[in-house]
Amino acid sequence: MYYIGIDLGGTKIASMLINSEYEVLARLTVPTRHEEGEQSVIGRITGSAQHLCDSASVEMRQVGRVCVGSPGPIIRESGMVLDAPNLGWKNVALAPLVSNALGVPVIVENDANAAAVAENLLGAGKASRNMMYITVSTGVGGGLVLDRRLYRGSGGAAGEIGHTTVLPNGPLCGCGNRGCLEALASGTAIARRGQEIAHRPAGRGIAQLAVDGPVTAMTVAEAARRGDRAATAILRDAFEYLGIAVANAANLLNLDTVVIGGGVAGIGDMLFDSVRYEVRARTFAFVAEQCKIVPASLGADSGALGAACCAAGACA
């Protein structure tokens, strides 16, 4: 039997065909072009699935299930995407629409949950019993595999570590709360702090690296790499808050592994050293000792690969 995983993002649709041993037989990435409308995006999803089959000489009727990983909250039972701002979608019955077009069973899964499954099964969290996957990118998201099963919570929204409060009266978050991890440690938050200080003398090192455009999180990271003090302070603060949120999850869930991916995690040691320090400072010794903090190992593949694993029934 074969399975297809599709990672539906705001800018691209990544897809993979795997066999029941989770071996990747074909992969494809196409632009999303959500501005062309829902039908057009669904056409590109079904077209991707057909193309994967063709390129691996697999017939669609040999595909046991397709899983689409979608941003935002979903309803599994009805295969509905509830609210995906990156796509401009609200209440789209994605699974039935794709299933009707392909003639194959289709399920939907939250994209961070799918990535968590991939990292748990085939990536940095391999062999972990209780792990959290965290993606630190434009936003901060996550997924939980507890007792070796994907944990979705009562409404499918578990894993929202990005909206846990780490500074009670901290900066306003896009979600309406103050002091969310996402408002303090996301790429967007790091960039904003860099932009703010770039106009001050202390921010000159950052400003000098951003002559061609606005200050981004990567500008701040590059300035920090060159030893700039303001940039270093911005990252140190952001990663301290990330470490607090991870320590809180470790205390609450006594995790054996925390896998951190996403663009900001690419900054590397400075992030991981901070997170490991906070976990050692803020949890009991045996909780800290049991909890590995590791970089994600599947990169941009994790979304589509995880969706394919979910299609194959992994971590169910």
Next chain:
Amino acid sequence: MYYIGIDLGGTKIASMLINSEYEVLARLTVPTRHEEGEQSVIGRITGSAQHLCDSASVEMRQVGRVCVGSPGPIIRESGMVLDAPNLGWKNVALAPLVSNALGVPVIVENDANAAAVAENLLGAGKASRNMMYITVSTGVGGGLVLDRRLYRGSGGAAGEIGHTTVLPNGPLCGCGNRGCLEALASGTAIARRGQEIAHRPAGRGIAQLAVDGPVTAMTVAEAARRGDRAATAILRDAFEYLGIAVANAANLLNLDTVVIGGGVAGIGDMLFDSVRYEVRARTFAFVAEQCKIVPASLGADSGALGAACCAAGACA
């Protein structure tokens, strides 16, 4: 078949005999007297078990299993209590010792986990799929029932919401971290804040209620009930932090129910209103709507009853 649950506390040992329908057939409470030593405490545990059987005309060989709920971290596999400061115990092989004396299989469980099972099965969290039980007393502890099973984490230490950080540079906690929920919202923390302000003019209302002894959390609660401003502010702050920790757990775990018990929860509406407000302010609307915040309904019974339910294999 019958089952016995024993709640081993620092001051008393509460025990219950139930049948397989979780009906309570006998109950007993005796003092712990841990200062008389480990053997003596184990004698009172086995004596309690025997007394329960005698008073319900049940023979010990009809008891399928005994479960002892113990404070602090335990190792289930070996039935070991690792560290129970209230008893002065470290690495006590409790389950084998009790099992040898009674001739019945014995398991150990963390006491907050046992209480969580009782509230989930028979108390305020009945019918909940994903719930957290929190006890706010001298300390702050908790237990998680996720996907209808007791979630213990990788080393049996899950549920430690009392040591999640809710104020990064907050007051020092007994555990060595700063800004733990326990250091801000436990009965001990409320009493300490009351004692601090009692020496100031603003704290006169609190001081007047504590003529016979030190200021306790209950003194602060009574002063607040009478409209004292300082006492009200102390509780408002404590319960705000409790609400933040609960909101963080709700965001991370998309819970359907949070059950709050322990002496401090007896303060009532002021606590529950604050926690509900913070959850509504700090989680997505649909997460808040799904998450009931309710008082524990089993009171002091929950430890022994939960241990008995664990003995009967509930939530396993």
